[in-house]
Amino acid sequence: MKLFAKIFFSVISVFCIIFLFAGYFLLSYSFNSNMERETDFALSQYKYDKFTFQAGLIVNEDKLEKEMTGIFRTIAEEITASVCVLSENGDVIFNEMEEKPPFSIDELKNEAYNYRIVNGENKTLILYASKIKQGEPGLYFITAANITETIARQKNLQKIYERCYLLVLIIGSIMILFLSAFLTRPLKKMTTAADRIANGCYNMRLDIRGRDEFGELSASFNRMVCAVEQAVAELSEEAKKKEDFVANFAHELKTPLTSIIGYSDRIYQNEMPRNEVKQAAWYIWNEGMRLEALSHKLMDLTNFNRQEFSLEYLPADELLLEITQEMREILKDKAVRIICRTEPAYINTDYDLMKSLIFNIMDNAIKAECSTITINGTLWESEYQIEVTDDGKGIPENELQRITEAFYMVDKVRSRKQHGAGIGLSLVKRIVEIQNGELYIESSEGNGTAVTICLPIENADPAFEFMEI
Amino acid sequence: MKKMTTVFFLILTLILAYLGLYCMNKMLTAAQDRALSRSGSIPMAGADTENASGILKWNSEEDEAEKETAKNDTIATGSAAIGTVMVIADEDITDIVEQMERSSNMFLHEPYNSQLTMDEAVSAGNDWLDRIYRLCGEYYGVLEASDYEMVSAKLYGPDTVFDSSELSLPIEFYSFWDIHYKMKGHNQEELFLHLNAATGKVLYVSIYSSLMDFTGYSKDALNLYLMAYAECAGLNTENFSGKSYGLSTEHEPYEILSLDNEELFLVLETYTLPSINLSIMNMYFSTNPELYSRNTMSTPGEE
Numbered sequence: 001m002k003l004f005a006k007i008f009f010s011v012i013s014v015f016c017i018i019f020l021f022a023g024y025f026l027l028s029y030s031f032n033s034n035m036e037r038e039t040d041f042a043l044s045q046y047k048y049d050k051f052t053f054q055a056g057l058i059v060n061e062d063k064l065e066k067e068m069t070g071i072f073r074t075i076a077e078e079i080t081a082s083v084c085v086l087s088e089n090g091d092v093i094f095n096e097m098e099e100k101p102p103f104s105i106d107e108l109k110n111e112a113y114n115y116r117i118v119n120g121e122n123k124t125l126i127l128y129a130s131k132i133k134q135g136e137p138g139l140y141f142i143t144a145a146n147i148t149e150t151i152a153r154q155k156n157l158q159k160i161y162e163r164c165y166l167l168v169l170i171i172g173s174i175m176i177l178f179l180s181a182f183l184t185r186p187l188k189k190m191t192t193a194a195d196r197i198a199n200g201c202y203n204m205r206l207d208i209r210g211r212d213e214f215g216e217l218s219a220s221f222n223r224m225v226c227a228v229e230q231a232v233a234e235l236s237e238e239a240k241k242k243e244d245f246v247a248n249f250a251h252e253l254k255t256p257l258t259s260i261i262g263y264s265d266r267i268y269q270n271e272m273p274r275n276e277v278k279q280a281a282w283y284i285w286n287e288g289m290r291l292e293a294l295s296h297k298l299m300d301l302t303n304f305n306r307q308e309f310s311l312e313y314l315p316a317d318e319l320l321l322e323i324t325q326e327m328r329e330i331l332k333d334k335a336v337r338i339i340c341r342t343e344p345a346y347i348n349t350d351y352d353l354m355k356s357l358i359f360n361i362m363d364n365a366i367k368a369e370c371s372t373i374t375i376n377g378t379l380w381e382s383e384y385q386i387e388v389t390d391d392g393k394g395i396p397e398n399e400l401q402r403i404t405e406a407f408y409m410v411d412k413v414r415s416r417k418q419h420g421a422g423i424g425l426s427l428v429k430r431i432v433e434i435q436n437g438e439l440y441i442e443s444s445e446g447n448g449t450a451v452t453i454c455l456p457i458e459n460a461d462p463a464f465e466f467m468e469i
Numbered sequence: 470m471k472k473m474t475t476v477f478f479l480i481l482t483l484i485l486a487y488l489g490l491y492c493m494n495k496m497l498t499a500a501q502d503r504a505l506s507r508s509g510s511i512p513m514a515g516a517d518t519e520n521a522s523g524i525l526k527w528n529s530e531e532d533e534a535e536k537e538t539a540k541n542d543t544i545a546t547g548s549a550a551i552g553t554v555m556v557i558a559d560e561d562i563t564d565i566v567e568q569m570e571r572s573s574n575m576f577l578h579e580p581y582n583s584q585l586t587m588d589e590a591v592s593a594g595n596d597w598l599d600r601i602y603r604l605c606g607e608y609y610g611v612l613e614a615s616d617y618e619m620v621s622a623k624l625y626g627p628d629t630v631f632d633s634s635e636l637s638l639p640i641e642f643y644s645f646w647d648i649h650y651k652m653k654g655h656n657q658e659e660l661f662l663h664l665n666a667a668t669g670k671v672l673y674v675s676i677y678s679s680l681m682d683f684t685g686y687s688k689d690a691l692n693l694y695l696m697a698y699a700e701c702a703g704l705n706t707e708n709f710s711g712k713s714y715g716l717s718t719e720h721e722p723y724e725i726l727s728l729d730n731e732e733l734f735l736v737l738e739t740y741t742l743p744s745i746n747l748s749i750m751n752m753y754f755s756t757n758p759e760l761y762s763r764n765t766m767s768t769p770g771e772e
Contacts, residue, residue, distance in 0.1 A: 001474045001475055001478065005478065009482050012482050016485055016489050020489040020490065020492075020493045024497060025496055028497065028500055035504055044576075044577065047578070047579075051622060051624070052621060054587050054622075055587065055591075055620070055622045055623075059587060059620075068483050110510060111513050112511055112512045113513065114508075114511055116507075116508035117504070117505050117508065117662055119502070119505035124505060130513070130579075151501075151505070154501070158494070158497060162490060166490075169486055176686065264665070
């Protein structure tokens with residue numbers, strides 16, 4: 001059963017119960033108070049009539065024995081209620097009522113006003129009776145007050161209440177039906193939206209305003225959909241990157257393998273002179289070296305993604321100088337000048353990571369045919385900036401966005417010649433992320449490249465000490 | 470399935486609505502039937518009082534001597550039955566009148582055992598009429614007490630809210646018989662008496678006449694009426710200062726006599742209703758005549 005139907009039935013049921021209970025108590029109260037008022041009024045009237053009757057007896061005392069019934073009739077004419085007079089032994093002396101009043105003589109003998117309500121088919125009467133202490137023998141004076149009209153009014157009131165109940169029930173049902181449908185409309189909207197989102201329409205948003213629970217739920221729903229959309233977009237991006245990575249990887253494997261297979265097949269199939277064999281073997285070795293370099297870089301990249309590194313605060317100036325010295329040894333055959341300027345500070349890093357970072361940046365600079373590489377280590381507010389600049393060929397501005405993607409190469413031919421696979425800057429980016437730092441690359445074609453790495457510091461020495469080697 | 474459930478609950482709700490209405494009607498009918506077959510008895514107020522009635526013809530002429538004797542032995546407050554004569558102190562009258570003035574609602578009730586029955590009250594009223602006409606008959610010309618007949622008599626008492634614990638006398642002293650007389654044969658004159666139900670003392674008289682013009686009475690005549698009223702009430706007229714507070718206007722005079730302690734007044738007022746050709750004379754006890762007087766009182770000594 002739907003929620004709106006549940007609300008409808010619940011409200012109607014509660015409404016019926018409350019209305020009926022309230023009606024019962026209200027009508028009962030009305031009836032009881034009416035009866036009480038009628039009883040009190042009938043008693044007052046009875047007392048008045050009794051005094052009138054008694055006074056009539058005194059006035060007509062002399063004639064009473066001879067014309068008793070006539071005198072009673074004359075007196076009774078002055079009384080609005082129906083009158084009955086009983087003798088001391090219970091015989092009816094005078095009676096205006098349709099029947100003899102249902103009082104026994106024994107119950108009338110007490111010093112009290114006796115009453116009885118007689119509910120006939122067409123009439124309802126309140127009978128009052130008591131003894132008249134007026135000479136001897138005693139008489140019993142009984143009157144009947146007609147309360148039929150009051151009872152009829154009460155019945156009428158009950159019928160009016162029934163009609164009101166049914167009318168209110170019908171009108172109330174229609175109103176509650178619309179109200180429950182109106183109240184549950186936001187839920188319907190949410191269900192529709194959820195279905196559409198489930199079918200892939202992630203840009204679906206709910207337009208439910210207001211400060212009630214539905215408004216809040218709608219806002220939360222929209223936030224959730226935003227988060228889902230973002231997550232889905234990220235996952236798609238990741239999936240695309242992986243696809244690209246695999247495609248690039250396959251492509252990077254294919255090129256050297258094609259050369260290796262081609263040259264080895266040529267050696268195997270043909271009788272070749274020694275110098276041609278040597279030339280083919282050199283190509284095979286060269287492509288093998290490329291594959292090895294590629295596998296090393298891929299392993300590094302995989303390791304950096306998987307491995308947990310324990311970083312520690314190390315002196316940046318000493319670290320950079322040491323790495324620079326090592327690089328100088330490695331690049332002593334190349335005509336490249338390396339300048340290193342550092343300020344002392346402690347940075348949160350790992351020695352091997354930092355070495356790999358600087359090596360990859362310098363490797364790229366060398367591949368860009370630079371003549372001078374400058375490494376500047378400076379303190380900047382709460383960061384330590386390592387800026388590696390070169391005077392190489394530079395990178396076109398439109399390529400800067402993608403150069404940190406794996407296997408992306410600006411000049412593929414030149415890069416492959418130099419055993420490059422387009423993974424260096426991907427590694428740099430990952431290493432900076434591991435060290436909780438930030439990477440900025442600025443370059444313009446023909447003017448060299450500047451790679452800036454910002455790393456957090458522990459306690460930078462405020463005393464400025466500039467070192468140049 | 471969902472639709473089946475909805476239809477089921479719809480039917481259930483309808484059944485609940487109609488069954489509830491049916492049950493409510495049944496319950497109401499049962500309660501009404503119970504109420505309409507009720508019977509019982511309401512005890513008469515004061516039916517259980519055991520005091521014997523000691524008041525009979527207390528203001529009749531033949532008891533006067535006995536009453537005079539009794540007066541000498543009057544207790545300061547309270548009342549005592551001496552033979553058939555009830556003797557009551559002036560302070561008690563003041564108290565009864567004060568309570569009557571204070572009570573806003575009076576209700577009809579059966580006489581208590583120590584109160585006058587209707588027979589006795591009518592008899593006391595007739596005696597009072599006899600006596601007053603004997604004393605003031607010269608002003609009434611042909612009329613006399615036997616020209617009146619009793620029409621109705623009713624006994625009124627304090628309402629149920631009335632706190633009897635605050636009263637200095639038993640509660641039966643605060644009821645009064647309202648007896649209505651009219652002239653035999655025609656309705657040219659009517660007379661209303663309020664008799665104290667315990668003592669039979671007439672505390673209020675009102676005469677409506679189209680035969681007489683009370684406003685034309687001289688001051689001596691009014692004084693005679695007042696003195697006769699006081700005497701009929703069993704008061705010692707020597708205690709009255711006899712001060713007259715004067716006549717307010719020529720057409721609507723009233724006369725007031727006061728007791729020496731000035732706590733109780735006897736008031737006589739006369740006025741006419743020219744539109745219906747009716748002359749009215751009221752005589753009553755009051756603790757504060759200004760409450761009743763229809764005119765502004767002139768100060769004593771102005772006359």
